Amino acid sequence: MASPVRVIHYGLGPIGIEAARVVSRRAGIVAVGAVDKDPAKIGRDLADIADFPGPSGTVVRSSIADLPGVSAEVALHSTGSYLAEVRPQLEELLLAGLHVVSTCEELSYPVGERTEIAAELDSVAKKRGVVLLGTGINPGFAMDALPIFLTSISQDVTSITVKRVNDAGKRRLPLQRKVGAGLEKEEFQRLVDAGKVRHVGLRESVQMLADAMGWELERVEETTAAVLARERVTTAYLTVEPGQVAGVHQVGTAFMGGRPVITLELQMYVGAAKESDEIWIEGRPQLHLRSEDGFPGDIATSGILVNAATRVASLPPGLRTMKDLPPAHYRSS
C-alpha cells in the first residue's frame, strides 16, 4: 500500500469537523495538522473537537504559520462560500506548496467577476506545482458532475434538467441561515436582493454543465423564491413559525437557440418531507435517474472532500474542476 496522504484540516466548522472524523477512520489518509480561527478550538486536540477516539496528537492552531515542521500534501479547506472572502486563505495554502481541496462553492466553477480571482489563483497554483479544486455535494456533484458523468452513454444530448429537494433542517446551521430559514418574508426578499440569502453554486453548476456539453449559452436566468412554512418547524438550531420563510426555491435556466437547455431546480428548506435528487437527460437515449432519498448534503460534502483529497495530486497543477477529475471514488485504504 502507498503511504497515506498527509492532510491539514483548514476550517473546523461542521463540514471540516465531519471531514476530520472521516479521515480519522480511513487508512489511506492521515491528519498531520489542523487550523481554525476560533479561540475556543485553538490548542485543543483534533480528536477532542471532532469527537473521535483520541488523542490524535494533532493540535488545532490559529494559522498554518503555527505548524512548523509539519509536512503535508493536501489542505482540506472549508471556511466559506465566497471566493473573494476565502481567497487569502487559499493563496496562503497554495504558496505553502499544498494541494487544496475546498468546499468554497464559488470555487467549484468560477464564473462572472470571480474568473479574475480564479485566474490569479490558477497562476499561483501552477507556479507552486500544486492543484486547487472546489468540490462538495452541490455544487460539485448532484447538479453538475453526476449529470455530466451520466452523459458518458449519450449519443446526443439536447437538454439537461436536475431537480433537488433537500431538507435544510438536517443541514448545518450556516446553511440553514444561508437559505433564510426563520426570516420574515420581507426580510428574506431584502437579503435575496442583496445576494445574501441563496444557495451558492447554481450559476456555477449551470456553467460547468454547459462547458462540458460544449454549449455556448445565450443567457442564464436565475430566480429565488421563498418557501413558506405551513406549520412550525424546529431544527437542532432554530424554530420557524408558520408563515415564516422555511428556505429557498431556486431555479437556474440556461438558454441556447432560444430554448432552455439546462434547468436546475433546487428546493432547500427546513421541514422538506421527502428529499430527492432527480436527473433528466433528453436526447438519445432519454435518461431519467432518481436517487430515492436524495443525497444527504453535509455527509456527502465531507465524503467527497476527503475522497477528492486522495486523488487531487493526479491532476496537472493549477485550478481544476470536478468535470475533469478522474472518478474521486471512495477507497477503504
Add this chain to the structure above:
Amino acid sequence: MASPVRVIHYGLGPIGIEAARVVSRRAGIVAVGAVDKDPAKIGRDLADIADFPGPSGTVVRSSIADLPGVSAEVALHSTGSYLAEVRPQLEELLLAGLHVVSTCEELSYPVGERTEIAAELDSVAKKRGVVLLGTGINPGFAMDALPIFLTSISQDVTSITVKRVNDAGKRRLPLQRKVGAGLEKEEFQRLVDAGKVRHVGLRESVQMLADAMGWELERVEETTAAVLARERVTTAYLTVEPGQVAGVHQVGTAFMGGRPVITLELQMYVGAAKESDEIWIEGRPQLHLRSEDGFPGDIATSGILVNAATRVASLPPGLRTMKDLPPAHYRSS
C-alpha cells in the same frame, strides 16, 4: 475548436454501425477509415452501410493494411466479446500507433487467465505510446463505472448491490444469441456449462468494483439460470415459444470477511416488460439510485464508445480501464 479526432471504425456489426452513425453527426470526431471482414460490406461507402447521409468518402476495407495513407488517431473496435479471439486485431491496431477503444467485454477489466494477454497488450501499447481501453454499457458503466462514481460522496462503503433488468429483445442479434434466447432448457444448460451462453462481463465488473474500493476479495461466486418464456415472444430476429429459454438470470457475488460485499444481479431476456437499473450502496450515506427505464444497451454502448474515443488520448499509455478515465462525457463538438 480543436481539430476533430480522426477515427477508424474497426468492425461494422450492429454496435460498430451505430457508432459510425453517431460519429457522422458529431462535430468533434470524424471517420477516416472503416474495416470489416464481411465481403458484403467491403468496398462500399460507410454511409451506405450505416445508413447516414452520404457518400462519406470512407470506403470499407478488409484490413488496416488496406488503408494506406490514412492518418487516424483512434480505432473504435467492436468485433467480439472474448479477449483471446480479438487479441490479434487489438495488437495490429496498437502496433499501427492507434489508440484503441473497444467493446470487447473481457477487455474492460481483464481477470483470471486473461490477465496474461492483458499484460502483453499493455506492454505493446506502452511501447507504441498509445492507450487501450475496454468500454460499453455493461461492463463499462451500469454495473461498475457508475456505482464507482457514485461512491465519490461516500464516507464509508460496506457493500454494493446492482440490479439490471434488460430486454434482450431490443438488443442486437448476437446478444440475443449470447443469452440463449430461443434455446430449449437442456441445450441452454449445456451451453452455459461450456461457457458459451452468458452475459460476458459480470466477473470483470465485480473485480473493477473491488479494486476501486480497495477490497481484497475472498471469493467470487457466479450463477447463471435460465429465464423461461411464459408466452410467445417475437423479436426482430427470432421467436421464443412458451417454455423455451428467453434469456439469463445471472448473479455474481463477491465475499470479504465471510459476508457478501458485492452483488451484481442481471436479468437479460427477451420480453422483459419493465427495464430498470438500480444501485444500492450501503455505508455512510446509504444510497439508492434508480434509472427509471434502464440504460438502453446498444444505444448506450455505441454512445460511450464514441465519447471515450474523444477522451482516451488524455490517459497515460498502456491498458487502461473505465475506473480511471476522467468522465468521458458527451460533448456536442
